[in-house]
Amino acid sequence: MKKLSCLLLTLSTLLAFTACGSTNTNTATTTTTTTSETVESQANAEVEWPEILPVPEATVDSASATENKFSAAIIGEDWTKESAIAYAKLCKAAGFTQVIVNRIYSIQYDFEAVHPEYNKVVSISFVGNNNTSISLKDYK
Numbered sequence: 001m002k003k004l005s006c007l008l009l010t011l012s013t014l015l016a017f018t019a020c021g022s023t024n025t026n027t028a029t030t031t032t033t034t035t036s037e038t039v040e041s042q043a044n045a046e047v048e049w050p051e052i053l054p055v056p057e058a059t060v061d062s063a064s065a066t067e068n069k070f071s072a073a074i075i076g077e078d079w080t081k082e083s084a085i086a087y088a089k090l091c092k093a094a095g096f097t098q099v100i101v102n103r104i105y106s107i108q109y110d111f112e113a114v115h116p117e118y119n120k121v122v123s124i125s126f127v128g129n130n131n132t133s134i135s136l137k138d139y140k
Contacts (some may be wrong), residue, residue, distance in 0.1 A: 050136055052118055054090040058083065070136040077130060084109045084126035087134070096122050114139050 049055050049063075050070050058079045063072040085104070088111040092099075096113035100121070103110045111125040121139040124130045 036048075038113055052094060052115055052120060053122060053134070053136055054087065054094050056083075056087050056134070069136050072134045074132045074134070075130060079127050079130050081107070081109050084111070084124055084132050087132075088124050091124070092121050 008023075008087045048065055050065075053070070056072075056074060056079075059076055061073050061075045063070070065071075078115075081104075088102070088109075091111075091113060095115045095117060097114070098114035099116065100118055101110050101112040107128040111122070111124040112121060114121045118137055119139050123135045124132065
């Protein structure tokens with residue numbers, strides 16, 4: 001049941017990012033090449049983790065990546081709201097310094113910040129029952 005809810009959370013996050021995206025054909029395109037770390041995932045045997053994101057100290061239950069978007073889900077007793085907050089601090093230390101959202105609730109935590117050098121936004125969402133989604137996309 002946890003894996004199913006994690007998968008649904010990940011898919012809904014990807015759908016929201018896709019639906020909310022906009023296309024602007026008048027902007028310059030910058031391509032940044034970075035190396036990435038391979039992380040084992042229960043859903044996918046190997047996942048390319050973006051270099052600009054810290055690798056969480058938890059089992060990644062599912063992950064997906066396209067050219068401009070990355071999404072991962074963590075479910076487990078060892079990953080708590082405090083773990084998500086600590087991971088957000090690691091993201092800040094990695095250069096995600098323009099904080100858009102930083103909300104702490106009793107059973108939920110939401111964080112979004114922009115990395116100005118790479119023009120990427122990271123989103124971390126902890127929703128009760130130790131479910132966390134992490135995503136990285138272009139900032140528009």
